[in-house]
Amino acid sequence: MDIEAFFAAKLDSLHNEGRYRVFADLERRKGDFPRAIRYANGTRSEVTVWCSNDYLGMGQHPPVIAAMHEALDRCGAGAGGTRNISGTNHYHVLLEHELADLHGKQAALLFTSGYVSNWTTLGTLGAHLPGAVIFSDQNNHASIIEGIRHSKVEKRIWRHNDPKDLDRLLSEYGREAPKIVAFESVYSMDGDIAPIKEICDVADKHGALTYLDEVHAVGMYGPRGGGLAEREGLMDRITIIEGTLGKAFGVVGGYIAGSAALCDFIRSFASGLIFTTSLPPHVAAGALAAVRHLKGSNAERELHRDRVASVRGRLERIGIPYLPNLSHIVPVMVGDPVKCKWISDTMLDSYRIYVQPINYPTVPRKSERLRITPSPLHSDADIDHLVGALSDLWSRCALARAVA
Secondary structure: OOHHHHHHHHHHHHHHOOOOOOOOOEEEOOOOOOEEEEEEOOEEEEEEEOOOOOOOOHHHOHHHHHHHHHHHHHHOOOOOOEOOOOOOOHHHHHHHHHHHHHOOOOEEEEEOOHHHHHHHHHHHHHHHOOOOEEEEEOOOOHHHHHHHHHHOOEEEEEOOOOHHHHHHHHOOOOOOOOEEEEEEOEOOOOOOEOOHHHHHHHHHHOOOEEEEEOOOOOOOOOOOOOOHHHHOOOHHHOOEEEEEOOOOOOOOOEEEEEOHHHHHHHHHHOHHHHOOEOOOHHHHHHHHHHHHHHHHOOHHHHHHHHHHHHHHHHHHHHOOOEOOOOOOOEEEEOOOHHHHHHHHHHHHHHOOEEOOEEOOOOOOOOOOEEEEOOOOOOOHHHHHHHHHHHHHHHHHOOOOOOOO
16 A cells, blocks of 8 residues: 555545645734734734634733743743652642632642543543443534543433433433533534533433533633633532633643542543643643633623624624624634635735634534634724625625625
């Protein structure tokens, strides 16, 4: 077999379908978010980023940067090992305490990313709970799916955000069987929100544990940024809350929060934690500063809601279709992979606006989109420029406009 030819053919098929992924070469500018420098074809140009998961701009927040500098000067660059072998720095311990408090839980446990925290926790629980069954929402993230697959337990998929279908599936099992209901609070591609209370009601009825992925909600919702479960007063009904430090908190890393026994169990049995180098101390220090700041400040969240509403209102006035939802994510629907990529490329090259195209398999075919994530730091002028560019390119692509 000609392996190189095989690779080339597979890559050619991605190009032909408009699904080939290009990573924009960007240099973030401290204190100037959402501006960045783009490197392409030997040139440098300034672009405005409209698809960052640094939802509140905390990656550029002066106290966060200052905390990271202080920790870097105090501790040096790396953690020095795994959590088990010399790699537990005091900043890790402080951050875990802060995250447990944020979610009203006894304990929290840090991981190197949100992907790893989902994969490791679900994989470990499933592998060690005798006869466990995991009930997974149809639209769950790849990290949840991989964790369940790694566990090798029985998996049942319930219709997206449908507590009645979950109830139907759970009814097939006795209360003695360990059952885990895994779902997200905010689904990142459509921006829709789970009916958390109704799902908890069904889980409680059948004696199931609840595992809630809040990665797109922590920092963004609730009076202290504890996520949608905090906003809805439901944190005490969730067995395990999983979150990330790489979105609203602006740094990198993942975590779970739950009972002391549960977190200790994962800590003791999870290979994805035990055998990997821990987060650098300055990263943990930056996350600690971000979590503490957003616990006490609603200013960023309030301005963020205003910017999201402004973008949606402007899109509606010019008939650019987007998926309505109750979250902060604005999916502008194109419905064609080639046109979606062309619009993204043209916005970047001609308008200096960066919005990544989202194509299959991340989203279903014919639902290709531009996933726009406004931030508190996007100005009215930025919004004007974004909406004007979309209107121009919508007309050039002969795409249908929404009827008011």
